[in-house]
Amino acid sequence: MTMLKIEGLHASVAGNEILKGVDLTVNAGEIHAIMGPNGSGKSTLAHVLCGRDGYEVTQGSVTYLDEDILEMSPEDRACRGIFLGFQYPVEIPGVSNTYFLKAALNALRTYRGEEELDAVDFLGLVKAKAKLLQLDNDLLSRGVNVGFSGGEKKRNEIFQMAVLEPRLAVLDETDSGLDIDALKVVANGVNKLRAPDRSTIIVTHYQRLLDYIVPDFVHVLQDGRIVKSGDKNLAHELEAKGYSWVATAGNS
Amino acid sequence: MNRSATNGSAVAALDRFADVVNSLGEARWTLPAREAARDHVMNKGLPTPRDEAWRFANIRSLDPNAFTTPTAVQLDRGRVDELAPRELHAHQLVFVDGRFQPELSASAAVLAPAIVGSLRQAWQDHRELVEPYFDRILNYHDNAYAALNTSLVEDGLFVYVPRGVVLDRPLHAMFIGGASGETMSLPRILVVMEESSQATLLEDYVGWGEHRYFTNAVTEVQLRANANLRHVRWSHESEGAFHLGSLACRQDRDSHYAAHSFAVRGGLTRNDAVAELAGTGAECQLSGLVVAGENQLVDNHTEIRHLVSHTNSQQHYRYILDGRARGVFAGMVHVAPDAQKIDAQQNNENLLLSDGATMNTIPQLEIYADDVKCSHGATLGQLDSAQLFYMRSRGIDEKTARNLLTYAFASEIMEAVPVLAARAAIASMVFDQLPLDALETDLVREGVGHA
Structure with missing residues (x-):
């Protein structure tokens, strides 16, 4: 089953074309890694998939579970099962992590025609998932990401993903800046969610994460296009030879 | 065109001065203070938008002569209780158009040795406790409305907490306005906290009907050494009502004052708060939240006076403005010569939800010492994208x-x-x-x- 199909996608930010014809097909159950140098358009692709304002799609199409999603609001995409793990998670003082997550989960459940979870069931779910991500219970009652360390913020992203159980997760540099222990925790969280009916796109700058989350496909994004695709071995090759090697080698 | 009261002779309310004085009885010792205040109003007139301190408050819409004197009305106890917050478990004190209502209030006997009740009663029974403070804390020089209150006030709340006494239950003073029509009421509060005493005061202004009435309130607070007062003040007046609140607090050494003010309803609301840190170790926290929409105007003026070394203050005010609402925050921090080791922070953050809303923020620092830490900041914006x-x-x-x-x-x-x-x-x-x-x-x- 095709989860996501991106065809000839062009997108601009403030009049500058960043994506210049991206093609990518992600089937259910697959993990795809998108690698590339800084400024190649990795984060833009992640944001376009999730519908952030300010990213203008000028050409091409994005189909998710046979639906064109480009005209959908971010919340509609989220309700259909798309999740974005942020490179820079936002702090929201005054809204507790728990309240935020409950509002989000119940929005998704309402969309799917399910009953909202009551406080007891919700708390049970949250505690189990927090344990998986080794998140301190104190952090749950604090404002969203307020006073969290960099590593805690990233773990909180994966924690939210674990609670919301998306069909398609797009993780935007979730590994950047993590120490090896935090990286293992994050990878474990992603691996736990691996299932035949779910897919993950991991946007990353570093090959290291892929030692812990083994991707089915690795793509190199450069200057707004996918210039090379391969299996997990491509990541090792990139690590050894650098991105400039791809440019000279071409898409063979 | 309406005649506006730009000079004292036009303040019709002062016509009552003789009647008020004649009814004073044993409280006649307050007469000199009243006369001085009356003279101030007569000479200075009431504020107009031409006065710097009232520049942004659209005081033009407030014509003091449009209001009558409240008359005594009997309010239904059930409805009064409905106006009070649920499960407050506080000591309830009810005032209707500024007058204390013993039959709607809890008995103060349980609070002994603290004295809590009618200010009018206290003028008569506790002159020795009232006289050193009444009209001695608030300076009405730039605020003739406060002077108007002093000259004509007939009743109010008196709180006296003796040395070392801790009042566990909060005091809930509910000031019901507009009960007898389009009136001007003059609520007055005097709080005297002796050394190492502690109390919580909830000052609650609420409208009875939908009249366009005018609440002109004055609160004076004296904190002796090491005293601690937590003060919450909220105004939830009727739509279109006018609310002026003038607060002054004088603090001796090591005293702690935390005041939280909330303006959520009413036509024009103007609150002045002055805290005087007169003893080392004194600390003052002022915070406020304004929620205004439509054509509401809310104006907060604060002034913190650090008179001696080692005094701290924090101010944190937030405004949420919608519709064509207008907000004003003017915060002054004054550090006296040689008042060193001061820590003073001031923050004003504003959220504008509509294009028609306006905010004026005026932070001011006046520092005459060199070893101080003073900061102020103001932000203005929409929700974060x-x-x-x-x-x-x-x-x-x-x-x-x-x-x-x-x-x-x-x-x-x-x-x-x-x-x-x-x-x-x-x-x-x-x-x-x-x-x-x-x-x-x-x-x-x-x-x-x-x-």
Whole structure:
């Protein structure tokens, strides 16, 4: 089953074309890694998939579970099962992590025609998932990401993903800046969610994460296009030879 | 064109001066203070927009001569109780148009040795406790409305907490306005806290009907050494009502004063707060939340006077303005010559929800010492687009996300309110005032910050 199909996608930010014809097909159950140098358009692709304002799609199409999603609001995409793990998670003082997550989960459940979870069931779910991500219970009652360390913020992203159980997760540099222990925790969280009916796109700058989350496909994004695709071995090759090697080698 | 009261002779309310004086009885010793205040009003006139301190308050719409003197009315106890916050478990004191209502209030006997009750009674029975403070703390030089209160005030609240006494239950002073028509009421509060005493005062202004009345209140607070007062003040006046509140607090060494003010309803609201830190180790925290929409105007003027070394102050005011509302914050921090080792912070953050809303913020520092830490900051803006996208990317619809962020902005100020039931009552008033219809009702019960 095709989860996501991106065809000839062009997108601009403030009049500058960043994506210049991206093609990518992600089937259910697959993990795809998108690698590339800084400024190649990795984060833009992640944001376009999730519908952030300010990213203008000028050409091409994005189909998710046979639906064109480009005209959908971010919340509609989220309700259909798309999740974005942020490179820079936002702090929201005054809204507790728990309240935020409950509002989000119940929005998704309402969309799917399910009953909202009551406080007891919700708390049970949250505690189990927090344990998986080794998140301190104190952090749950604090404002969203307020006073969290960099590593805690990233773990909180994966924690939210674990609670919301998306069909398609797009993780935007979730590994950047993590120490090896935090990286293992994050990878474990992603691996736990691996299932035949779910897919993950991991946007990353570093090959290291892929030692812990083994991707089915690795793509190199450069200057707004996918210039090379391969299996997990491509990541090792990139690590050894650098991105400039791809440019000279071409898409063979 | 309406005649506006730009000079004293035009202040019709002063016509009552002789009647008020004649009714003083044993409280006649207050006469010199009243005469001086009357003369001040006559000479200076009431403020107009030409006065710097009243520049942004659209005082033109307030014609003091449009209001009559309140007449005594009997209010239904059940309805009065309904106006009070649920499960407050406080000592209730009810005032109708400024007059103390013993039959609607709890008996003060249980609070002995503290004295809590009618100011009129205290003028007569406790002159030795009242005279050193009444009209001695608040300076009405730039505020002729406060002088008008002093000259004509007939009753109010007197709180005296003796040395070392701790009042466990909060005092809830409920000032009901507009009970007898379009009147001007003159609530007056005097709080005297002796050394190492402690109390919590909830000052609650609420409208009875939908009259366009005028509340002109004055609060004076004296904190002796090491005394601690937590003071929550909220105004939930009727639509179109005028509310002027003038507060002055004088603090001796090591005393602690925390005042949280909430303006959530009313036509024109103007609050002046002055804290004088007169003893080392004294600390003062002022915070405030304004929620205004339509054509409301809310103006907060604060002034913190650091008179001696080692005194601290924090101010944190937030405004949420919608419709064509207008907000004013003018905050002055004054550090006297050679008052060293001062830590003074001032913050004013404002959220504008509509194009028609206006905010004027005027932070001012006057520092005459060199070893001090003073900061002030003001921000003005709309909801944060990154926060909005973050919430929406999790499935929360845009409207709910906006509401949550708006409420969260308000809730940080409300979290400082020390009495939970009062916090819940204020939260519910704020909730009613914000355009939050898409929000779940458990938001208020649980608080966004405490799910």
